[in-house]
Amino acid sequence: ADVKEQLAMIPRPVLDEAKIVKSQSTRSQHRAGPLAVQRPSAARQSDGIFLEFSMWEPVAREHSLVDPSEEPIFSLLISGAMEAMRRMPIILDADATDSSEEAEWECVNVNLSDIRTTEWGKVIGHGLRSVQFHSTLSGELMLCLAYFDPRVQSLRRGEVLPEEDGDTFETSSQGQAWLAAALLEEFKQLLHQGLEAVGVQGATVDVIGRWKRRHLQPGRDFVTESFTLADGRTLSYKQPEGQFSNPNPSCEVHCLEWLCQEAKEAGRVARQSRRSPVLLELHCGGGNNTVAVAPGFGEVRAVEINKKLAEAAEENLRTNNITNTRVIRAASADIDASVYTGCDVVLVDPPRAGLDEQTRTIVARMDQILYISCNPLALAADLEHLREGREVVSLAIFDMFPYTNHVECAVRIRRTQEAVQQAKPTDWKKW
Numbered sequence: 001a002d003v004k005e006q007l008a009m010i011p012r013p014v015l016d017e018a019k020i021v022k023s024q025s026t027r028s029q030h031r032a033g034p035l036a037v038q039r040p041s042a043a044r045q046s047d048g049i050f051l052e053f054s055m056w057e058p059v060a061r062e063h064s065l066v067d068p069s070e071e072p073i074f075s076l077l078i079s080g081a082m083e084a085m086r087r088m089p090i091i092l093d094a095d096a097t098d099s100s101e102e103a104e105w106e107c108v109n110v111n112l113s114d115i116r117t118t119e120w121g122k123v124i125g126h127g128l129r130s131v132q133f134h135s136t137l138s139g140e141l142m143l144c145l146a147y148f149d150p151r152v153q154s155l156r157r158g159e160v161l162p163e164e165d166g167d168t169f170e171t172s173s174q175g176q177a178w179l180a181a182a183l184l185e186e187f188k189q190l191l192h193q194g195l196e197a198v199g200v201q202g203a204t205v206d207v208i209g210r211w212k213r214r215h216l217q218p219g220r221d222f223v224t225e226s227f228t229l230a231d232g233r234t235l236s237y238k239q240p241e242g243q244f245s246n247p248n249p250s251c252e253v254h255c256l257e258w259l260c261q262e263a264k265e266a267g268r269v270a271r272q273s274r275r276s277p278v279l280l281e282l283h284c285g286g287g288n289n290t291v292a293v294a295p296g297f298g299e300v301r302a303v304e305i306n307k308k309l310a311e312a313a314e315e316n317l318r319t320n321n322i323t324n325t326r327v328i329r330a331a332s333a334d335i336d337a338s339v340y341t342g343c344d345v346v347l348v349d350p351p352r353a354g355l356d357e358q359t360r361t362i363v364a365r366m367d368q369i370l371y372i373s374c375n376p377l378a379l380a381a382d383l384e385h386l387r388e389g390r391e392v393v394s395l396a397i398f399d400m401f402p403y404t405n406h407v408e409c410a411v412r413i414r415r416t417q418e419a420v421q422q423a424k425p426t427d428w429k430k431w
Helices: 002-006 012-016 042-046 076-087 117-125 173-182 185-197 249-270 288-296 307-319 357-363 376-385
Strands: 019-021 031-038 052-057 062-066 128-135 140-147 204-211 214-216 222-228 234-240 278-282 299-304 325-329 345-348 368-373 390-398 408-415
Touching (some): 002 376, 012 390, 031 062, 031 076, 031 140, 052 076, 076 128, 117 173, 140 222, 185 204, 222 249, 234 288, 234 307, 249 288, 249 345, 249 390, 249 408, 278 288, 278 357, 288 299, 288 307, 299 307, 307 325, 345 357, 368 376
Parallel strands (some): 019 390, 278 299, 278 345, 299 325, 345 368
Antiparallel strands (some): 031 052, 031 128, 052 062, 128 140, 204 214, 222 234, 368 408
16 A cells, blocks of 8 residues: 555556565565674573574664574575574684774684584684575575675785785685685585475585685585476576575566566557567666566667676576577666667666666657566656656556565556657646
């Protein structure tokens, strides 16, 4: 109801007929963090807890402890891994939240040929400040362990630590120790035991370590997600570490299905004036929407500024045998006429702030607009800017973030017939 009030400029019949998709009440979130780590209380240590996870509460302006057994929103993969890490013999620094110990900082001195239980736990815990979790419906899990090392804070790009061998962190004594610990069979077994304890068998697990301008990856730095849509297609997506992907994949499937349906209708309308419609997609990310809707168009021009996401989009297009799409690495606001000229439909999935002025000007050139928004207020503001001579013909609301006030909205907008015929613009009150 609150969302519909925020989007009150949309015609009442469209609001009344809006598609509303509720999230799963439990296990819906496949991303968590970064969650800060801290040493447990003495009482918790006696219960076998070696580290605690905490989450920042913006209203209370403080961290609150996260107990995976009491957080039903996280996927089983994430809950199992969190509980496993809490009970691993990981030895955190004296105060895992204090980043002012520059004078006392030392590399962990470990004999690589004889890493024992307490030693690998000390290596994994030294400097550890937070952990980020990313799981998939397809049974894959990626953990990113973020570290603080005061020695690298003042280093400029390209500079190395005195103890680094050459310019490669993995050849340094600290890098070698961390890789040895992360690859240790006991560490991996404890993670898998935690997953098996919650009923997850045969999961693929990758662990990454990150320092400022440094990272170590014993295995992969991505997960692969798979979605099966109602039309029978199974889509596969590479999702790189540290890059955006939807945290609620089961709800995302419904969003993709709605988008494909609306894109098909937009393509049908466009075919009335040309045989093979062209789609312009702005903020395409890793190609999540691109892969799903591309078969409905003769050509797709997908724009993304982030290098890693643009590379992921190209790989995802190849994986899914999409050959009619060109990925253009650029800011949406900076593309020139050679990119958008000849396009019939535009698909936008902008950041939370909505469309910037330049991008909005480009979007306004199109007869049909597919707009996905994670912020109804920003969507409402953009709709007002795009109102003249247009009408909203379809609305969907997706509960991507259960137990919060945030939702994702999607609309299809088209130029009115009067505007197409260059007649008097439609009055705003007719929306």
